[in-house]
Amino acid sequence: MEKIKVALLLSGVEGFGDKHLIKGIQEFLPDTEVELKIFHIDPQNVAKTVKEIEEYNPQFILDFNTKGIIWGEKENQKYPLHVLLGVIHITIFTEDPILHSPNLLQLRNSPNMVFLITDLRYGEFLASLGFQNIYYFTPCVNLNLIPPKGEKEISTIFVGNVIDPSLIVENWSQNMDNAIRDFGIEVGEFCFRNPEIAPIYAVEYLLPLMNPQFQESFNNFRRENPHLYFLWLTQVGLYTSSRRNWFILNFLEGTDITIVGKVEGNLPEGIHVADISTFEERISYINKAKLALTAFPAFVPSGIGFTPLEIAACETALMINYRHTLGSFFKPNEEIIVYNPLDRMDIEEKLLFYLENDEDRQIIAEKGFKAVKERFTCEDRIEFIKNLIKEIYKEILSQQKKQ
Incomplete structure (x- = not known):
């Protein structure tokens, strides 16, 4: 039986926390059924990286926080690489997905996406965008x-x-509508006084307390410009x-x-x-x-x-x-x-x-x-990822036999 091929795509701007999982993936993911190859995306020559991935012919692509998403075109339409190759893309979110909303908004209609999250609240945000196939595991340290x-x-x-x-507010004053800036300060101060509440939830609590005109304009702002709202x-x-x-x-x-x-x-x-x-x-x-x-x-x-x-x-x-x-x-x-x-x-x-x-x-x-x-060591987490990959692959083979 051929091994399951997994391509790990690294952008070069992964966070410090990602290093624990990257090292763990290198150490613990490959076994008698799974093989791994790491690709470092060359921003000056992305086509070269794509060609190398195509030659490797993986069944799964793995990245961190959508930083390994590569976009291509087919029939004048923009698609992520995993769709063009017909493979499964697994993104590990070690950071808040809201930080990567520009990519996520473009991926909303893409099939064959799987998300691994390290905070349960990340799953709520992803689900609100319509994503499914969300799995949780706790962060870890590679000793x-x-x-x-x-x-x-x-x-x-x-x-x-x-x-x-005050430096952040000063920057806002130069780049943000005054009313939205002031509401941002209000939300930030509320979250400071209530450390258990994240800004995305504080907005829903505080907005009904604002005057009707601002409520209407703010709702229009986030409905018409979701990427700017997430920013x-x-x-x-x-x-x-x-x-x-x-x-x-x-x-x-x-x-x-x-x-x-x-x-x-x-x-x-x-x-x-x-x-x-x-x-x-x-x-x-x-x-x-x-x-x-x-x-x-x-x-x-x-x-x-x-x-x-x-x-x-x-x-x-x-x-x-x-x-x-x-x-x-x-x-x-x-x-x-x-x-x-x-x-x-x-x-x-x-x-x-x-x-x-x-x-x-x-x-x-x-x-x-x-x-x-x-x-909190990484071996168990990587074992979870590996078992998930094997289960998905088994399901793919089962569906192919039925066709």
Whole structure:
């Protein structure tokens, strides 16, 4: 029996979290029934990549966040490559699909699409666009990408991007209708005060409270320009995340904290920025820290994401904001430290306590690492993907026999 051929298409702009799955796919997907070939899309010569894929003749194409979608033409109509080749396309969403809505809007009528999501809320958005064949699995860490535990020479790091929200509003003022801008701020502030609510749901709660004229104009805007509406939601999500991170760091002025992430704006005294540009440099900083403070971004609405798992995998004590789904992944205040993102005193007291009490902090770090090792490694996730591919292929063969 011939092996099932899977083509993994990489765009070169995959996220840091994707690296765990890419490494896992390389290690665990191929077996006696499945073979894998990786294609790196050449943006300067996409036709060359397409020719190589055609020569390989896969039954499945795999990519991340629709970044591997290649468009072609047939009879003056635009089609994604998998339709032109007559194969199945599987997209793994490690990021919020709303960030990739331009591609998704074009894919709405494309057959043979399968989606793997790492946050249940991602499935709700995909389903709202009419997509089916949606499967969930939790994020994971490939421990082969985590360096050996070394000296914890850095006291505290903040892992995440830190952008002054006023800079975002300033940009909106130059590029956005004033009424829609002001509503965006209103939605962002509401999500900041209610961390369990994502912007896409906050809009539906707040819009009926606006005046009828604005309701009508806003509904017209999103009905007539869905791509611009999703872009607006993306911007509101960015504002919400920035507002939360900026709030936390500004009242920690004077605390020795190193930010591991992108920074825009003037930081408070005592806060430094790590000089990183690669996945390896980022993981190295996390691995050297005693404690890592972070906050869920708006684009991880209900799941755990990859960053908290990476922190725990480095045996660095993870301190993250509480939400009701968190207990599905870690035991709060046993495997991780949790805080109320709106309670300044709670954050300050817990940060100080765990920095002053080495034994308590180390116990948290050790239990967090054990949890990742037992529940969040990539081998099981790749096995799930492989079994799904085999089941789909078996169904295809069954249908072909009936014809």
